[in-house]
Every structure is written in C-alpha cells, then in structure tokens.
Amino acid sequence: MLEWRGAGTGSTDPRYGEGRVKVPMDEEMSGRPGREEAAAAELPRLILQQLPVPVSFFDRSARLVSANPAALAGVGRTLEELVGLRPGEVAPGVVIRGAEGLEAAMEDVMQAGESRTYETHLHLEGVQERVLTAVLSPITGPDGTVLGCSVVTLDTSEQHRARERLTVLDQASLRIGSRLDVITTADELAEMATETFADFVAVDLLAPVLAGDEPRAPAPGSAIVFHRAAQHSVLDGCPESVVRVGTSHTFDRESAVGRALMRGEAARYTVDEQSLRLWELTDPDRARSIREHGIHSTMVAPLAARGITLGMATFFRHRTPEPFDEDDLLLAGELASRAAVAVDNARRYTREHATALALQRSLLPRRTARQQAVEVASRYLPNTTGAGIGGDWFDVIALSGARVALVVGDVVGHGVQASATMGRLRTAVRTLADVDLAPDELLTQLDDLVIKLDREESVDPGGSSVAGATCLYAVYDPVSGHCSMARAGHPEPVLVRPDGTASHIALPSGPPLGVGGLPFEAAEFEVPPRSILALYTDGLIETPGRDIDAALAVLRETLARPSGSLEDTCDAVMAALLPDRPDDDIALLLARAGRLDEGRHASWDLEADPSVVARARKHVAAQLEQWGLEDSVFTTELVVSELVTNAIRYGGAPIRLRLIRDSALICEVSDGSSTAPHLRRARIFDEGGRGLLLVASLTECWGTRYGPHGKTIWAEQALPAT
Template identity: 65%
Template sequence: MSMDETGRGGPPEGSGEPTPAAAGDRRTSGVPSDEVRCWILEQLPVPVAYFGRDQLLAMANGAAAGSVGKPEASILGLRPGEVEPGLFLEGGEGLAEAIARVLRTGEGEPYETHLVVAGSEHIWQAAMSPVRNAAGEVQGVSVVTLDTTEQFWARRRLAVLNKASMCIGSTLDVGRTAEELAELGIDGFADFVTVDLLAEVLAGDEARSVLHRDRISFHRVAQRSVLEGCPESVVPLGDIHDYNRDSVVGRALITGEPSRHTVDEEALLRWAAERPDRGRRMRLKKVHSVLVVPLRARGITLGIAVFARHRTPAGFGSADLQLATELVSRAAVCVDNARRYTRERATALALQRSLLPRRAARQQAVEVTTRYLPNTNGAGIGGDWFDVIPLSGARVALVVGDVVGHGLHASATMGRLRTAVRTLADVDLAPEELLTQLDALVLTLDREEPADSADGATVAGATCLYAVYDPAGGCCTMARAGHPEPMLVRPDGTVEQLELPSGPPLGVGGLTFEAAEFELPEGSRLALYTDGLIETAGRDVDTALADLRDLLGRPARSLEEACDNVMDALVPEQPNDDVALLLARTRRLDAGHYASWDLAADPAVVSYARKRAAAQLTAWGLDDAVFTTELVVSELVTNAIRYGGEPIRLRLIRDTALICEVFDGSSTAPHLRRARIFDEGGRGLLLVASLTERWGTRYTGTGKTIWAEQPLPGAHEAELL
C-alpha cells in the first residue's frame, strides 16, 4: 500500500478509483447547460407553466401550450385561464385566485379544475408551488398539471355503481324502480334519461319475446333531466326513439345489445328553427351523444333505457357504455322482481276482494260501513277480513279476523276461515262455541300444511272477533280469539273500549273461549278493526287507541264520514299491514215489529196461538200471509207441547222477512222425517220446510228455539223493481 504525504493510505496505483479531484470533476461534468435545461422543460410531457408576480404567464412548455391548443408564443403574457386576450377557458375561473393565494402566502397547494378545451372537458390536477430567488423572496408560481380525466371518470363510474346497489330496487314497484334508474342516471353521468317499459311488464304479466311481434307497445315510465321540467323530452332524436325494427331502438330490442350513437346537431337546430316555441323550451340544448341500453332480465327484454348528453361536453365512451349496461342490468332484475310481485299481489288482491263481502247483507239490525286497505310495503296481501251475517230471529253477526302471514296463501286461508264462520253461524252456534270450532279447523289446516311444504307457507294462526247482536232486546254477545277489543260509541258521544275475556289466537289449541254480553242502546256505534289500524311504525298502540277513541267520539254526519275520518287520520299513505274497519250503528225492533206470547203446555192453546198470530198479521197488513203462518204456528207449537217442555213462548217478527219462533225448555233436537203413507204423525217439520224459505234450531242455556222464515208478501216484486 502506498502512503500519501500525510501518512494516510491512498488508493493503489492502477486501482481505477477516482481521486477526490477526479470525483469533483465528474460531478460537475454532467451538469446540463441552460440550453439542455430548456430542452428538458420543453420536451417534458407534463404541462408546466410559470406566472410572475404580475400573475401573467411568463413561461410555458410545449405540453402546456398543446393542452390549450395554442402555440407558446401566443399565450405568453395572458392571465390564468385565458386562451386569448379577454377569452377565458370554461372552468378556469378559479385559477387566478389560487395563484394569487400562493403568491401571497408563499405556500404551495394542490388544485383541481375542470377545463373545457375545444369542446372537450378535461379534469386537471395541478400542483402550484412558489418560486423564490436567492434571498427567499417569492418571484412567481410554477404550475405543474396532470390530466386525470380518465381517473376522474373511473372514480365517478365506480361511485355510480356503488350508489346503484343502494338506490335501485328499494321498493317492489315497477314504476318506482324505473324512476330510480333515471334519477341515478342524471347524477353525474348523463344529462337526460328516459326509461320505457313493455305494456305487459307494467301490468305484471310475463313479457313476451319481441322477435315475432308486428307491434310493440311501450309506455314511458320515467324521464329525468339535469334541467328542470325535462325540456329535452320535446327534442326528436332521429330514429333513436322510433320503435320500428330498422331503428336504433328496434335493433337494440331485437339483438338485446346496448349501443352508442351521436346525434346530428344540425338537424336538431333546423328542427328548433321550424318550431320556435319548442326551440325556446330546448334552451338550445345540443344532444350530441346517446346510449341505448335494453332492459333484459332472465333472457327476456322488458324495456329500453336511453341516456343522453347535451351539457356535458364529453361524449359517451366505451367505459360509459359498460357502466350504463351494468346499471340497466341491475335495474332490469329489480323491475322483473317487481313485476313478479305485482302479478302475485294483483292475484292475491283479486282473490281476497272476491272473498270479502261485495255488498251488505239484507238485514235491519244494524247499519254497517266497512273499509279495507291492503298493505303496500312489499310483504304481499294479508289475510284480513270482515263479514256481516244475518242470523235467525232478525239478529246479525259481525265478524272481523286476521290471518297471520301475507300473500296468496294468507288470502286463501282467509277465504276458508270466512266460509267456515258462515257455516258455523248458520247453525246458530254461540260466539264462544263458534271460536272453539274455528280453532279446531285452524289446527287441522296447520297439520295439512307441513313446515317443509313446497312454498314454505304454513297456517301459523289467526285472530278473530265474533259478535252477535239481537235488535229485539239490544243484547250483544261477543267473544274474541287474540283479536283487539272493539270500541263502543254511545249515543251521547262517550267512547269506551269493551273489555272482553282474553282468548288465545286461533290455532293454539287446548284453551277455551269465553263470551261477554252487553246491552247496547239504540243508535250506538260499534267499531271492530284489525291490528293494522292501531299498530303502525313510529306510534305505540296505547297512543293509537287513544287517537281512535278521540276520532270515534267526534260528531259525524254519517257512518261513511266517521269511517273516512278514522282511516285518514290513523292509516299512513303506505300502510305496513292490511287494515280492516267495520262500523255498525245499532237499531232496535219496536213494538210494531214483533209480538210474543207465553203459552201453557196444553194442546188447547194451539188454536189460541193461531188466532193471536192471525190477528197480529192482520194488524201488520199481512193478510196474504195469514194462512201459511197459521199452519206454521200450529205445527211448531204442537211440537213444543208434545216433545218439549215449559216454558213455551211464541214470537212473531216482521223484519226483512216474516219470522215465526217457538221457544221451549227442552234441548231435544228436532229432525226432519218423511212419514209413511199410513203414519199419523211425522209430517210437521216437513210441512214447515215446504211452506217457508228456511227453518232451523238454535240452542240457549235454558232450551231451544225453532224458527221459520217466509218472505213478506210483495217482497220479491219489490226486489225486482
């Protein structure tokens, strides 16, 4: 090793390592000259500009000049955002303020601007930095920019797709889903959007292939614009909106493929000139780029969506077409789901309405008004029902029920239960006994529908309130199975919730039902309802019941008005559950409509009973019915004396029909017999059945009543009139 003059070892000769002097020469030898520096700046592909303290452009490289489409010499001395003296780029208004801020504060800052250059929009990300002299004083601002247009639109498309997953298909409504697509389309993507659907899709029917149709019927379901009032809707887009097979839309419908198109601007301007009124509404919008995307789901075309740009300078690109296709594809699946729901809901609603009473039954015991409103939250039609059933003896049964669940299964189950209630009511079962039989039926239905059935539906239960009102004495007997208690509005306007024994819902089994009796003054109003009336989101049940009491207590000119007041106040515009409401105003039979006599258990009273009945019919002006009624009274009273026991009572009622009732203290069930030729008896009930429209037996705790009804003379002719 060699030693230098200081005694330290230096590099060996021939080692090739530079000496310090040689290294310094190497560092300085590569320093570019001013000319090279100019080449570097000029050839840099990134736009670079320099503004002096006077905020005028002092230097710009070729990329900066090329970004505005001007030679460098022509833009020197211009203010920020100017391309010519006094002519500013669209979107460059904030550049001057940003540069002035950097000059004032001496701190750099990022800046994003949307510039429209030569009819094309660009997004520039700029880095503004102060330029200082040797003394550290700010002499100007350098602006280095990057064109981030592609990245900007990529982020925008990603944001639109993310928003689509949350916004499109929020409801099971075909029209609303189309509107959501149109609303999302104008949110930073298009300037004008239309959505047209096939007519059968709107109706909830299966969409048919468009390949072999002579005529395709579409309906405009949604259109949205960035301009208020959608003035673009009056602008013809050539053959874009033409539905013939050779048009753009026709080809898209047949092929199922989306496409991009440009619109002839001169043709639009000529059209506007020919129609000055519509031209003003256009506000000289120039639709220049259009996307046509068919709505297809499960291999079937459901409609067409059109996206147009007229304010956004950039036309649609291939990435935009891909984005629109993705948006429309998502919307199409939601539209198809909504269509299927619409069809099922319409079917369930039609089934349910066909099972509900279409008109009030003929009876005079109560005046009745009803309301039924299906839910609209997408869960499907429920199983709420009501009924008014005329009973023997001028009585009437009022029924309100609710099947657990929604959809076709709930509606069908409701129909079965309503039929069962009517059948059980015809045999005059007491309310608690009727609910017991109905509970057994629900259990049977539940066993017939196992949990793993094909549609996954089971009869989970139902609630029911059954009330029987007798206008002769004003007595109302009620029983409930898990149903809300009714409200009673007395003639003086006081309202109370009737306390009924709590019964389990139908389908629980093993528990009993109890009835309660109430005497209702004439003119009282009875309100029966399902839980959808009082159980709504954002309001507890106690508050709803208090509101219901207040509404029922308000004066109303009619039951219709009272019903409307309750529904308008308590039911939201889009209820979450079915709502059924039945209002009944009670009436009483006065002395002019019924008469009764207590009879002894002596065959001699039969003739007396016939005479009293005949006299009463004459007093009512029903002479034509005397002969038949005498025969009926004679047979029923004879049977009561022979086979029944005291007490015996005869009652005639003049209501919608002429009713003859005979009560006795025996629970022996009468039955119809066919007497042989030489038999001396056994023809009584057969004779009664032949002379009257219907007859039957009802039981009480102390005996039974045999009744028979015959039409009032002239009643049939009155109905025909």
Template identity: 65%
Template sequence: MSRDGTGGAVPPSDSGEPSEVTEGGREHAYRPSDEERCRILDQLPVPVAYFGRDQLLALANRAAAESVARPAESLVGLLPGEIEPGLYMEGGQGLVEAIERVLRTGQGELYETQLVMEGSEHIRQAAMSPVRNAAGEVEGVSVVTLDTTDQFWARRRLALLNKASMRIGSTLDVGRTAEELAELAVEDFADFVTVDLLSEVVAGDEARSVLHRDSISFHRAAQCSVLEGCPESIVAVGETHAYDSDSVVGRTLIKGEPARMVLDEVALRRWRTIEPVRSQSMRDHKIHSVMVVPLRARGVILGTTLFCRHRTPGAFGAADLQLAAELVSRAAVCVDNARRYTRERATALALQRSLLPRRAARQKAVEVTARYLPNTDGAGIGGDWFDVIPLSGARVALVVGDVVGHGLHASATMGRLRTAVRTLADVDLAPDELLTQLDDLALTLDREQPADGPEGGQVAGATCLYAVYDPATGHCTMARAGHPEPVLTRPGGSAEQLRLPPGPPLGVGGLPFESAEFELPEDSRLALYTDGLIESVGRDTGQALAELRDLLGRPAHSLDEVCDTVMETLVPEHANDDVALLLARTRRLDADHYASWDLPSDPAVVADARRRVTAQLAVWGLDDAVFTTELVVSELVTNAIRYGGDPIRLRLIRDTALICEVFDGSSTAPHLRRARMFDEGGRGLLLVASLTERWGTRYTGTGKAIWAEQPLTGVEDPGPA
C-alpha cells in the same frame, strides 16, 4: 475544488471539464449545457411549463405547446390557462389561483381540471412545484401536466355506479325508480334523459315480447333535463306513445343491445318524442348525440332509456355507452322488482278484498257501516276482517277479527277463519261455543304448517270478537278471543267500553271462553274494531281509547260520518297495521213485526195455533202465505208437543222473510229423514223443508227452537255497504 464525501480534494478531469465523484466512487466527467438541457426538456413527452414570479409563462416544452395546439413562442408571457391574450381555455381559469398559492406558500400542489379544446375534453392533472434560487427563495413554479382522462372517467364511472346502487331502487315504486335513473344520469353525463316503459310493466303485469309487433306502445315514466321544464320533449310524463318496430328504438329493442348515434336535425325529427331545443343562454344548443339503451332484466325487455346531449359539446363515446348500459342494467332490476311488487301487492289486495264482505247482509236488526284500511308497510295487506252474518229469528252476528302478521299467508288464514265463523254461525252456536270451535281450527291450521317454516305458528295470536244481537229482546251476547273490547254508545250520547270476560287468542288452546250478555236500547251504537285503531308507535293505548270513546259519543247525522271522523282522527297517515272498524246501530222489533204465544202441551192447541197465525198474517197483509204457514205451524207445534216438553212457545216474525219459530224445553234436535212407504210418521220436517226456503234448530238456555223461513216478495234489499 470540490471535495468527496471524505473531505479530500477531487482532481480535475483530463478534459478540463469539472468532474464529480458520487458516493459509489464513480466519476461524472460530463455536465449538459443549458442548450442541451432545453433540448432534453423539449423532447420530453410530458408537457412541462415554467412560470416566473410575475405568474407569466417563461418556458414551455414542445409537448406543452402541442397540448393546447399553439406554437411554444406564442405562449411565452401568457398567464396560466391563457391560449391567447385574454382568451382562456374552458376549465383553465383555476390555474391562476393554484399557481399563486404555490408562489405564496412555497408548497407543491396537485391541480386537476377538465379542459375543453376544439370540441374535445381532456382531464389534466398538473403537478406544481416551487422553484427556488440559491438563497432558497421561490422565484417561480414548474408545472408538469399529465393526461388523466382515462383514470378520471374510470373513477367517475365507479363513483356513478356506486351512487346508483344507493339512489336507484330506494322504493318499490315503478315510476319513482324511473325518476331516480333519469335524475342521476342528468347529474353526471347527460343533458336530457327519458325513461319509457312498456305499458304492461307500469300496470305490474308481465312484459310481452317486443318481437312481431308493428308498433311498440310505451308509457313515459320519467324524464329529466338540465333545462327547466324539459323543453326537449314533446311527450309529457304519464302519456302513452309508440315507436315503429323498424325505427331506431324499435330495432334497438328487438336486438336488446344499446346503441349510440350522432344526429342532425332531420334525423332527430324521426324520433317524434324529442326535438331540437334552444337553451336560455346566448348560445343555441341542439341535440346532437343520443344513446338508446334497452331496460332489460332477467332476459325480458321492460322499456327503453334515451340519453341525449345538447349543452355538452362532446358526443357520447364508447365509454359513455358502456357506463349507460351498466347504469340502466342496475335500474332495470330495480324496475322489475318494483313491477313484481306491484303485481303481488295488487294480487294480495284483490284476494283480501274478495274475502271481505262487499254487500250489506240482508237483515234489519242493525244498521251497519264499516271501514277497512290496509297498512302502508310491506305488501300493504294483513289479516284483519269484519263480517255481518244474518242468523235465524231475525238475529244478526257481528264479527271482527285479526290474524297476526301481514302478507298473503295472513290474508289466506283470515279467509279460512272467516269462512269457519260463517259455517259455525250457520249452526247457531253460542258465542263462547263458536270461539271454542274456532280455537280448535286455529290449532289445526298451526299443526299443518312446518314448525321451522316461515309460516309456522302464525295463526297463534289471531284474535276475534263475536257478538249476537236479537232485535226481538234487545239482548246482545258477546265473547272475545284476545280481542279489544267493544265500545257502546247509548242513545243519550254516553260512550262506554263494555267489559267482557278475557279470552286467550285463537290457537293457544286449553283455556275456556266465556260469554257476557247486555241489553242494548234501541238506537244504540256498537263499535267493534281491531287493535290497529288504538295501537300505534308513539301513542298511549289508554289515551287512544279515551279519544275513541269521545269521538263515538259525539252527535252525528250518520254512521258514515262517525266512521270517517274516527278514522281520520285516530289512524296515522302511514299506518303500520291494518285497521278495521265496524259500527252497528241497533233496532228493535215492534208489534207490527213480532207476535208470540205461549202454548200448553196439548195436541188440541195445534188448531188454535193455526187460527192465531192466520189472524196475524191477515193483519200483516200476508194472505198469500197463510196456507204454507199453517202447514209449517201444524208440523212444528205437533213435534214440540210430541217429542219436546214445556214450556212451548210459538213466535212469528215479519222481517226480510217470514219466520216461524217454535220453542220447547227439550234439547233433543230433530233430524230430517226420508220416510218409507208404510211409515206412519217422519214426513213432517221433510214437508217443512219442501215448503220453506230454509229451516234449522238452535239451542237456548231452556231447550231449543225449531225455525223455518219463507221468502217475502216486496222486501227491499239493504243494498251495498
């Protein structure tokens, strides 16, 4: 007799069957028999199976038998995962270990596996629960199986897209982005993947429309396979190939929509870039399923991606096509970003290189060599520059500068400052005066930028070092605006850092610049550089300067050798700043190229000056220049006597041109003017300007010098830098 919840007896039912009272007081007058329980179990739409202590199948309902396409009676007595004695379902071997664990531990377990039956793949999740007897001992395991294929692929799709967002586009390199797409796809759902980009995309140019093309030219950017060496492809990475516009790929590109297809060997041969393969395993695998997905970003076709299967038995489905389309769509944006970066970087580098000197200046005062290395971060361009500017009197100006920041704005600002330096150098300003004018320009450029804009204030902090070397005297005058001091290596090999008066960076304003003068022996090496050479992360600047002096002091056969040694030693592989290095070996004018005479302030001396010049030109073998030079000397010496003052000195220099200079003690500069018909004077400078290639005035410590240059034939061009 049973008892209810209060301990009272439960009366038997009128039918004689056992009865039961629930907590709510309702009677259950009926219990199903074992036969009925089996019928109920058999009609459940969910596969259910029972394994005994011996881990052999004792019971399976109809849904379980149908899931493996076998009669239920033939499954009884088989081990988990077997469909015939000794024959396991692909992916079902792990069920044995899972059921053994449940029998041993008495704890339920969820087991998910990918089963392949008759060419179709299903993801099944088995809920395994221990079955206990009346004594509480585990006597078997019940297994309820659910088909979770849709949920599995949804999770896998989300996981793949999440992985794609982290792995694709890790660099701004078109080729590497294509490789990341191919590698990721092969890991998850394809056996062979190719990524072909339009040839212009690889070069960083805008992609042209694929419409109205007879054939579409592609560059194989990447390919990846589950087989080593990508034997599926007859096109190597880096090669160019083409598809006809009426081919499967061509039509897919023109439509701009992904497509999938099942191929036989004959159809596969039409692709001309892939072919059937024989795997290294015992079974032959041939490409049987292909998806073609255009790489499309911002409405423009950039290329195409092919996904192939040969080892995986199942063909690509609609879900695979949707997943591939989303994957390629994300990769296409990254490819387009990399393409834009490639184009912008190439444009910026072209701009910067066009602003730097491409040929050695025509001068003989110094032997020059230089190196420029852009940074490897960001756009790879900055505001470092160097220049060699010929000046009057065979002198030369050496310039090195650095604009803070990187990018197009820094390069454009560098170009403006470099042009300004050349313009100011052309009027022969002293180094300190030139930097003062350059500082004013930097302030003007700053004011032109909006204060709250991304480019505001970027000129402030630009640095510059300006040096003028005179080969006639060996004197070098320098001034700096916040720039590192140069290093001088004397002929004996001792290297020292020249101490220059400190000057504020350009664009600060309000502070003066000062010059310092040094006498440089012939064959000295002067090194001018930007801070990127000695400043880098994790390196002490003082130690880097000491190493630079040591490298510059070592004997070398050429300036190129010194430059290469310095750059290879001091510049890290991944430089985070631009580096500019300018080396100049000094020369001196000897008696064969230089003549000078002090003249009294007497008009009678003009004829004597002409005779001296004529005699000197005869020594130099420049008889053709005698007539013009006599006229120039007459005019310049006469002007110095009439309008200038003592001391008066005439200097003749044979360099890349024939230079005539007249010094006087006055600071009043002459002006070129056109004389009227009845004027008695005013034609001298006009005559000088007409007879010579160029002329000008520069100021000295004691007055001024008026100079004029005549071209000389037969003088060799120093050639490229």
C-alpha cells in the same frame, strides 16, 4: 457520431429552437473530460425538449419565459408569441376559459416555496372540454431565492371522465330503486341521467310491467306498445316530449327503439338529415320536436333484467354541444341495467303484493250481509312493516230470527301465513254461527279447533303458531233488543248510548284461543235503540310509547262525539288513534242497533193440543193479510201446520209461535224439548217423515237453534216482489 437533439446554438427551427450537437465517436470514446462535461451539461435541455409532457417556465412576475415543444403544440402557438404572457393567456388579455385561477395558484406556490397540484377544466373553442392537472413547482437559485415557477401539465381528461362515471354509478346504487315502485324507479333513472350527462331522458315501460306481470315478446309485425313512465329535461316542462307521462304510445319494430329492444343492446345515433327524413315519414310529431329543439345525438338502452326486457330508456342531447361517445353509451347501458333490476324487483313486489291483497280481500267481507238488525261501517288497515296483510278480521253474519252476529278477531303474526290462518278461523266462525251456537259455546268450539290447528302447524317446520289468537263474538236480536257477547282474550267493546255516553262493556275475561282448559262466559244485556257498538282489534289502541288507558279514553271520547254517519265516525276514530306507521293490523267495526217495531212481528203462546193447529193457521193468515202479504198465506199456513204439529207431537210445553217480517218472512215455533228433528225421505208406507221435507221444499231455508230451555225450529221464505 452521437447526435443529441435539443435546443442549442445550432438551432435550425425558429419555432422550437431545435438543433443538433454532434460529438465525434472517437472523441467520446477517447474519454476526454471536456467533451464529456459538455455532453452532460447539454443533456437536461435535450431531455426537456424531447419530453412529450408539456412543461412551461414563468418568472417571478408570472410571465412566461420558456416552454418545451409539447407545451407549445398544445395551444398551437410559437414560443415568440407566448413569451411574456401570463398563465392561461394565448394572446395578450385573452385567457383560456377555465384557466382563470392558474396565476393565483402560481403566486401561492412561489410565495410558499412548496410545490402543489392544480386541476383545471379548459374549454377550447371547437374542442371537447379537457381536464388538465398541473404540477406547480418553485424554481430557486443557488442562494434559495425563488426565481420563478415551473408548470408540468398532464392531460387527465380520460381519468376524470372515468372517475365521473364511477361517481355516477355509485350514486345510482343509492338513488335508483329507493322504493319498490316501478314508476318511482323510472323517474329516478330519468332524473339522475339528466343531472349528469343527458339533456332529455324518457323512460318507457312495457304495459304488463305496471301490473306486475312479466312482459312477453311482441308478436311479429306488430307495433311495440310502451307506457311513458317518466321523463326529465334540462328545460322546464319537458317541451321536447310529444308523449305525456302516464299515457301509452307505440314504436315500430324497425325504428331505432324497436331494434334496440329486440336486440337487447344499447345503441347511439347521430341525428342527421337522412334520419330526420325517416322520422318525418314514420313519426312527424317526433321529427318536428327534434328539429325545433336541435336534438343532435341520441342513445337508446333497453331495461333488461334476469333475461326479461321491461322497457326502454332514451337519452337525448341538444344543449350539450358534444355528441354522445362510447363512454356515454357504456354509462347509459350500466344505468339502464341497474335500473332494470330495481324495476324488476318492484314489478315482482307489485305482483306479490297484489296477490296478497287479493287474498286479504277475499277473506274479508266485501259487502254487508243481508240483514236489517244493525247498520254497520268498518275499517281495515294492514301494518306497514310487512306485505300489507295480516291476521285481523271482522265479519257480520245474518242469523235466524232476524238476528245478526258481529265478529272481530286477531291472529298472531303478519303476512300471508297469518292471513291464511285468519281465513280458516273466519270460515270456522261462520260455520259455527250457521248452527246457531251461543257465543260462549261458539268460542269453546273455536278454541278446540285452534288447538288442533296448532298441533298440525307444529309438525310442519315451516308452519307458524295459531295459539294466541283472539276473538269477540256478539249476537244481537232486533226484536227483543238483547245482545249476548263473549270474548277470548280480546279487548272489551264500547257501547255508545243514544244520549251520547260511551263506556266499555264489562265482559268476563276469557283466555285467548288455543290455551284450552278454561271456560268462556257470555254476558247478556239490553241495547237501547240507535246505540252504537264498537268492536276493534288491539292494534287500534296498543302503540309503542302510548298509554293504553289514554288511548281507550280517546276512543270513548271520539265515539261519543256527534259526527253524522257511521262512516264519519270511523274516519274520526282512525284519525284520532291511527299512528303514523302502524306496526300492527287494525280492524274496526261499528254497528248501530236497530229495533223491529211491534207492527213487524207477532207471537202467540199455544197449548200442547192438536186442536190449536187450526187456530195457529188462522192467526198467521190474519197477520199476513194485515201486512198485505196475502200471496204468502197458503204457503205459510202449510209451514205453520207442520212445525206446530211437530212441536206438539215430539216436543213439549211451552209452545210459542212467532212470525217476523224483516228482509224475509220468518216463521218460528219454539218448544221445551231439546230433541232435534231430522230431515229424511219417507218411504212409501211410512206414516210420518214428510213434514220437514215439505217445509224444506216450500221455504228458502230452515234450521234449529237451541236455547237454555228448549229449541226453536225456524223457516224462512222470500217476501213477494211487490
């Protein structure tokens, strides 16, 4: 006998109407047409009854007519209870939440006469949300009249959740790690997780990560110190949190967070009374928050990248009734892994950026040189397209005779290489300035140095060209008020006079450093007291899309506008000319010229006769007593005696003695010879050679500078403490 299970007249189940149709084997094999036709006619109904996919039938009025056992089992009702109900109803007038639009979709199918797919999210009481995909098909009679609609339902919840997870991960690749900042990355992770599957998310980083350092494994037996980097909640103000963003807190190594951190694996937990009692013993504040907000499910996922654990992300549910499942755990782990890579990239960038900035700061002057010739203010702004460092620099160098050198330079390119080259040039300028070279001579020596450096860099495949660097070097004398200035391919400075007029200083145009073969020329001019000299690099005025002449006009107008202190003037210039995103470094140096009054310096012309040495000592002693520096008379007389004697013996007329009281006491003796004295240690029977050694022993520093008509030997000693 063959048995066909299905609905028929022999139905024995009042709920499903199942029955058995028995066909004798011998009759089936005899090939009688009647039996075969009966079995074939019954086959579709049998298939429908045994099909594990829910199938329902509705008439033209969208009333349920029939349903197979799979459809009835899905709602836990009998066919008699459902016949005559509308789509989505489980009782008269009771529609399953999420199935409200099914009837309208069915009406459209029957009216159009074409099948369509309809997806619905059903929310059954006590059951997790189910996503069902229904295939709606019109049922037509022999004459083509639409008699009703069939509904084949497929449970696509798993596929839907898988698509949601893929969508979340796809969005994560776009939203997490948008900036190279560890705090921003942590905030993006917490925000995204709260929007998708968690009710509250906290992201904690190990403290060294914030400084760009690589965290070490916590010592055995010690608590783990975290820094709360970000947190987000579906509730306003994150009331679940007991830790404020930006503060540090600890977790015990044996806590859920501590175990997940040490193992490096994500884990999920159900909050029950036993775990709550444990929280109350170890962390009562967190336990109180868990009870108050009804947190029932948690997950912890370590932020680990490249073999380094950087922190921990903790996920909570209290408004979502379903606990976290394994799929949620996989999603949380994947999000934490992607965020960890972004955090590690940001950490590495923070470390490298801090290193580069430390290099930049070490190469730029951090404090004004000890001098009273000028009052200075400066600004340095790196470009925004590189690592935040570049080759622009400025410097203020105290020179002999109370003079001061003002320097602004620009090395071609950006980044660490340009910054390192800038440091070499700045050191070279300070070295050359220390030997009191004139501006044009200093640039000539610097040009030769750049040519040599460029040749060295050209041999190294990884090196960069140094040629093309620019520099402006100015020397200001507060005693005479004269300024000597030369430039190597650099923009002309601006002079703002006390009456408020501002104009560019016409300097001879020298070639950029490294070109070679062309001379540099210096220009000398008088700077009125309280005037302002503005030195800057081309990044301040050369911006794509902006006319340079217009920018120079704005610079002059801004400098001429009264704005109080030099710091305020610097801010005004930067506000007027600074682009939104500068693609070049910017250096600005403002210097207000001072003038030593006549009561702070004195000079005497001396004859080339040994008898004038005693008279020179008297002049110096009288002047020091007038200044109230009686304690310095003896030392200064010895210095003057030696320097004047050297000028008379080895130099030539004219001889001039000058005494300056500035931040130090300066003694200068000038003569018409270019012969340089040399410090040496005299032997026992030598009659000379002890004068300069005596001067060097009695003073803080001494030196020689050359001028167009001879040299000047100077010596500097500290003023008395009073």
